[in-house]
Amino acid sequence: MGKVVLVTGGSRGIGAAVCRLAARDGWDVAIAYRTRADAAARVAEDVRAFGRRAITLACDITDPRSVCALFERTAAELGYVEALVSNAGVIHRAAPLVDIPPEEIRRIVETDLVAHIVCNREAVRRMARSRGGRGGVIVNISSMAPELKGAGGFIPYAAAKAGIDVLTEGLGKEVAHEGIRVNGLRPGLIDTDMQADTGVPERIQRFGPTVPLGRAGRPEEVAEAVVWLLSDRASYVAATVFNVSGGR
Numbered sequence: 001m002g003k004v005v006l007v008t009g010g011s012r013g014i015g016a017a018v019c020r021l022a023a024r025d026g027w028d029v030a031i032a033y034r035t036r037a038d039a040a041a042r043v044a045e046d047v048r049a050f051g052r053r054a055i056t057l058a059c060d061i062t063d064p065r066s067v068c069a070l071f072e073r074t075a076a077e078l079g080y081v082e083a084l085v086s087n088a089g090v091i092h093r094a095a096p097l098v099d100i101p102p103e104e105i106r107r108i109v110e111t112d113l114v115a116h117i118v119c120n121r122e123a124v125r126r127m128a129r130s131r132g133g134r135g136g137v138i139v140n141i142s143s144m145a146p147e148l149k150g151a152g153g154f155i156p157y158a159a160a161k162a163g164i165d166v167l168t169e170g171l172g173k174e175v176a177h178e179g180i181r182v183n184g185l186r187p188g189l190i191d192t193d194m195q196a197d198t199g200v201p202e203r204i205q206r207f208g209p210t211v212p213l214g215r216a217g218r219p220e221e222v223a224e225a226v227v228w229l230l231s232d233r234a235s236y237v238a239a240t241v242f243n244v245s246g247g248r
Contacts, residue, residue: 002052004078005230006030006071008061008119009088011040013192014141017223018085019043023050025227030074030081032059032088053078061088061115071122080134083230084123086116086164087141091194094153105156112160116140117167120182124171128178135179139229140168141222144188144245161186165241172239181238183229188245191216212247 005022009015010031019029020043029047031054033040040056047054055077059070074081089112092104120138127136142164143157150158168184175182189211195203208216222244228234 002026002028003082004028004030004074004080005083005085006032006074006081006123007085007087008032008059008070008115009034010085011036011043011056013194014187014190014219014222014226015085015087016043017219018087018226019054020046020050021220021223021227022085022230023047023052023054025231026052027083027227027230028053028078030054030070030078031056032061032070034058034060034088061119062110064118067115067118067122071126075126081123081126081136082134083137083139084119085139085141085226085230086119086123088115089141091154091157096153097155100156108156109160112157113163113167116164120167120171124175124178124180127180128175130178133178136181137230138171138180138182139226140164140182140184141226142168142184142186142241144186144243144248147186147243168241169239176238181229181234183234183237183239184241185222185225185229186241186243186245187217187222188243188248189216190219190222192219210248211245215246217244217246 005027010019011033031040044054044056060066127133143161145158146162172182191204204216225244
């Protein structure tokens, strides 16, 4: 029996890379996804190829009841959830704030902030030693967008992601004595299919060369940092957010 990690948004991009590398490092993986069951199934096959157990679970992370069920099913099928990678997120099409409909702003904030708070809450409820847990690790994925203040048409997205950083540092201090390490990563310009959702043509090709390292990042480069934070090698790292941005 390996250690169990639950990865939200595990069917594509950074989340899928985290699932694969966690399996490489000896974790059994629960892959949570919203709609892409086929993609999640392929990631599960990759996890099993490393000799680890994998399950795929459909979940609407904006629904607290669905999130609660996600944790309960993972524990029932794989065992004690020792780690959460709160990764699932969306982005809006680039536009000035005055042109973004309120319903779109709500969608972004619900998915990119409120859902992370709820997922962290459910993890702590189960991991906290004072509540019968054995401790654990949480890694929250935010973005470099808050550092850039959402300039270029992404103010709602950046505002929500900034909230994740506050969640990470605040909760990390609040639950460290419970044996729970909470940390976060701010990916920069990463070459994933979510870039197409911005509506900015050839975004990677246009902006990759402006990164100090001269290129966009790969999902695996973010995932390597995630699995390090999950590991005992990061045992004295808590309430901290790291940039994985090529110097951007």
